Amino acid sequence: MELEKTEIIRLLSDKQNQDDLFMQANIVRRQYVGDEVHLRGLIEFSNICRNNCMYCGIRRDNSQLKRYRMSEEELIDTARKAAEMGFKTIVMQSGEDVWFSRDVMCRIVEAIKKFDVAVTLSVGEREYDDYKAWFDAGADRYLMRIETTDKDLYHRLDPGMSWQHRHDCLMALKEIGYELGSGIMVGLPQQSVESIAEDLLYLKEIEVDMSGIGPFIPHPQTPLKDEAGGTLDLARRTMAVMRLLMPDINIPATTAMESLHPMGRILALQSGANVVMPNVTEGEYRKLYELYPGKICVDDTPLHCKTCIGAKIMSIGRKIGAGYGGHAGRLPHMMK
Ligand code: SAM
Ligand code: FES
Numbered sequence: 508m509e510l511e512k513t514e515i516i517r518l519l520s521d522k523q524n525q526d527d528l529f530m531q532a533n534i535v536r537r538q539y540v541g542d543e544v545h546l547r548g549l550i551e552f553s554n555i556c557r558n559n560c561m562y563c564g565i566r567r568d569n570s571q572l573k574r575y576r577m578s579e580e581e582l583i584d585t586a587r588k589a590a591e592m593g594f595k596t597i598v599m600q601s602g603e604d605v606w607f608s609r610d611v612m613c614r615i616v617e618a619i620k621k622f623d624v625a626v627t628l629s630v631g632e633r634e635y636d637d638y639k640a641w642f643d644a645g646a647d648r649y650l651m652r653i654e655t656t657d658k659d660l661y662h663r664l665d666p667g668m669s670w671q672h673r674h675d676c677l678m679a680l681k682e683i684g685y686e687l688g689s690g691i692m693v694g695l696p697q698q699s700v701e702s703i704a705e706d707l708l709y710l711k712e713i714e715v716d717m718s719g720i721g722p723f724i725p726h727p728q729t730p731l732k733d734e735a736g737g738t739l740d741l742a743r744r745t746m747a748v749m750r751l752l753m754p755d756i757n758i759p760a761t762t763a764m765e766s767l768h769p770m771g772r773i774l775a776l777q778s779g780a781n782v783v784m785p786n787v788t789e790g791e792y793r794k795l796y797e798l799y800p801g802k803i804c805v806d807d808t809p810l811h812c813k814t815c816i817g818a819k820i821m822s823i824g825r826k827i828g829a830g831y832g833g834h835a836g837r838l839p840h841m842m843k
Contacts, residue, residue: 694737
C-alpha cells in the first residue's frame with residue numbers, strides 16, 4: 508500500500524483509534540502471508556562487542572557484565588539441537604565479535620547447513636568479502652537493524668559508528684543475494700514520530716524482506732538508563748503501519764515487545780506480525796546476553812520456550828509454519 512508521510516504520521520500518532528489500525532494490519536497480514544507463524548531458533552552466541560552503542564546492555568564499556576563466547580563446537584551443537592526440535596531457521600546473533608573471523612564463520616555456516624535449515628546471520632557490520640564468503644558458505648539471510656534513519660540521532664547514540672556505513676553494509680548484503688532483514692527501535696531519546704515515519708519509508712525503499720520493530724528499553728548499566736524508553740503501543744502502531752506499507756514481508760513479534768507486556772508477542776501477531784524468534788541459547792548465556800532489563804525467558808530451556816510459544820500461537824487460531832518461511836516463499840540457496 509502507498510501511504511504518504513503525513514498519513515503515516517497520523518496513524519503513528521492516533522492512540523484513540525489504534526485498535527482499528529491493528530485490525531487492518533491483521534487483515535492485510537492474513538491476506539498476504541496467511542495464518543502461518545514462522546519460528547526461528549535464535550542463538551545468542553557471544554556478548555562480546557567492539558561497539559559502544561549508548562542504548563545497548565552489551566556495549567563495550569559495560570564493565571559489570573560477565574562476557575562469554577561460545578566455542579565453534581558449542582554453537583554448532585546448539586544449532587543441531589534446535590534443528591532436531593523442528594526449527595527450520597537458525598538465527599545466529601552476537602555483538603560485533605571479530606574473533607569469529609571470516610573462516611571461522613564459514614566453517615560454522617557450512618556445518619549448520621547440513622542440518623537442513625535456513626541460516627540467518629546477525630553479527631553486525633563486517634567487510635564485503637566476509638559477507639560474500641558467508642553467503643557462499645550457505646548463509647541465506649542477514650539481519651541488521653538500521654536502528655534509526657535520523658543520522659544525527661544515530662551518531663549520538665552509536666558513537667564511533669557511521670550511519671552511511673551501516674546503510675552501505677545493508678546494500679552490500681542485498682547485492683550479494685541475502686534475504687535482507689532490518690528494522691528500528693522506537694522510543695529512543697529525542698526520536699520524533701516524523702523520524703519514525705521516515706524510517707518506515709526507508710525500509711520500504713530499500714525493499715527489506717524482513718523488518719522488526721523493537722521498543723527501546725533503557726538498561727541500568729548504560730548512559731541512557733534514565734530515559735523513558737518506548738511503549739508497546741507505539742511499537743505496535745509502528746509495526747502495523749509497516750504491514751500496511753509492505754504487505755508481504757516477514758515481520759517478527761519481537762522479544763522486546765514481550766518484555767514490556769506478558770502477551771506482547773501475541774498482541775504483535777494480532778497486529779501484523781507473522782514471525783517469532785524463540786531463544787534456543789542454553790544455560791547462563793541467556794541471562795548474559797542482556798541487551799535490556801526484563802528480557803523474557805532467561806531461566807527457561809529451549810524446549811520450554813518452543814512449547815510455550817507454540818501453545819500461545821495455536822490458542823489464537825494460528826498455525827506454526829512448516830517450511831523455511833522465506834519472503835514470498837523464496838530462499839537464496841536452493842534447499843532440498
Ligand atoms: N551486533 C549486531 C548488530 O549490531 O546488528 C546484532 C546484535 S544487536 C545487540 C541487536 C539489536 O538489539 C540491535 O540492533 C538493537 O536494535 C537491539 N537493542 C540493543 N539495545 C536495546 C535496548 N536497550 N532496547 C531494545 N533493543 C535493543
Ligand atoms: Fe554491540 Fe550492542 S553495542 S551489540
